Amino acid sequence: MDQLRIRGGQRLRGRVRAAGAKNAALKMLAAGLLTRDELVLSNVPQLADISTMSRLLSAMGAKVRRHGDTVTVRSDGLTSTEASYDLVKTMRASIVVLGPLLARAGSARVSLPGGCAIGARPVDQHLKGLQALGAEIRIEHGYIVADLGQKRRLRGARIVTDLVTVTGTENLMMAATLAEGETVIENAAREPEVVDLAGCLNQMGARIRGAGTDRITVEGVESLHGAAHRVMPDRIETGSFLIAAAITGGEVVVEAAAPGTLDAVLDKLREAGADIQTGEDWIGLRMNGRPRAVDLRTAPYPAFPTDMQAQFMALGCVSEGVGTIVETIFENRFMHVLELQRLGADIRIDGNSAVVHGVEKLSGARVMATDLRASASLVIAGLVAEGETWVDRIYHLDRGYERMEQRLAQLGALIERFGAIRPSTA
Ligand code: EPZ
Secondary structure (H helix, E strand, O other): OOEEEEEOOOOOEEEEEOOEOHHHHHHHHHHHHHOOOEEEEEOOOOOHHHHHHHHHHHHOOOEEEEEOOEEEEEOOOOOOOEEOHHHHOOOHHHHHHHHHHHHHHOEEEEEOOOOEOOEOOOOHHHHHHHHHOOOEEEEEOOEEEEEOOOOOOOEOOEEEOOOOOHHHHHHHHHHHOOOEOEEEEEOOOOOHHHHHHHHHHHHOOOEEEOEOEOEEEEEOOOOOOOEEEEOOEOHHHHHHHHHHHHHOOOEEEEEOOOHHHOHHHHHHHHHOOEEEEEOOOEEEEEEOOOOEOOOEEEOOOOOEOHHHHHHHHHHHHOOEOEEEEEOOOOOOOOHHHHHHHHOOOEEEEEOOEEEEEOOOOOEOOEEEOOOHHHHHHHHHHHOOOEOEEEEEOOHHHHOOOOOHHHHHHHOOOEEEEEOOOOOOOO
16 A cells, blocks of 8 residues: 655745546536536546546446546446445445436436445435435345336425535435426535536536525426536645645645635634735745644534644644634544644544644654545644654545645655555665
């Protein structure tokens, strides 16, 4: 398994380009199932999860082609509506094929995604919403088996989700595009990725209004057509680079970014003492002196994103003062704390709160990534830890960050990837 070796102490400087958003592109690939025509997606990041989704669609008979950062999906000849356990177990987001398959083909057999490192992550709201749209659903042998019974199409409905769910909203929104009549999704997720997906679907001929608010209305249509859509920049990757710059006392510009999707994160960085400048599609950060500790609480958009919690905790580890981080979205998203403590961090967990006492310095050690964002926080902490930090299990990082070590090295970090064979010094 690949590992990263980081030698801490370099200030990051320079420019880096944000890649396309993983959490937008994944759902748009699944949206390709909603039409017989070709869907052309550009600015698609090169990530393990994108490859998994492509394999999932290909296994159903869709033709998925990649040229550089452009992926085309054509699913005119679907041969199966099954998403197998072997693929779904590697990527929970596979659940978003359920809505499109039901809407387009009238049936679906999708492996029930199990829990993951950060939480139980049930899909009850997805199923509740699809049943409201007229689907008949049962769980059999670990699979969600869904069809339309005697009905020819799904039918519009008013759905109130019990909690804000991003992929739940997206699954229901996609299913509703081909339903008979109007669907209203109340308590909908407002994440920018939901808005980008709605934009892509509307380019395919869907009639979606209100994406970005907590009430989304979808007027169902008979069929959708092909389209070309550019995936939005990845705001979580962008935020991760900015925190890497801040923790090293550096000066970095992230280009091809979407500043408007990062307000809560930029506010917290300013509170920590960063000087932030923004333009239409770039964000510049300069950090003079030691960061100040801040308190933060994760919550659905537009509040502070849970996907930035671990990275911000790494910054808190070397900040001046004490900060409290409250995680309200996932019940087990502090796995990185034990590993940060191995680097000398002073963090105390109490339920879904972590109290971070900033220390003068961290010291390099061997640490292990446990999930995608935890791996980013360990890399960021390694950038300032004295000596060498070795991060194991970086396949987690590759799921959501495109060539992360090369782009950090471009900014001046001393970071290298090693396969199974490590230099004798390790
Ligand atoms: C999406 O996950 C993202 N993943 C996650 O990013 C992100 O952390 C999360 O939204 C929250 O912003 C993708 O888009 C692929 P939720 P999702 O449904 O949709 C509970 C990353 O690092 N819930 O909004 O699966 C759930 O357990 C990943 O890129 C139910 O109880 O998250 C959680 O506690 C990690 N029942 C909360 O709601 C349901 O039916 C929010 O989950 C659905 C969700």
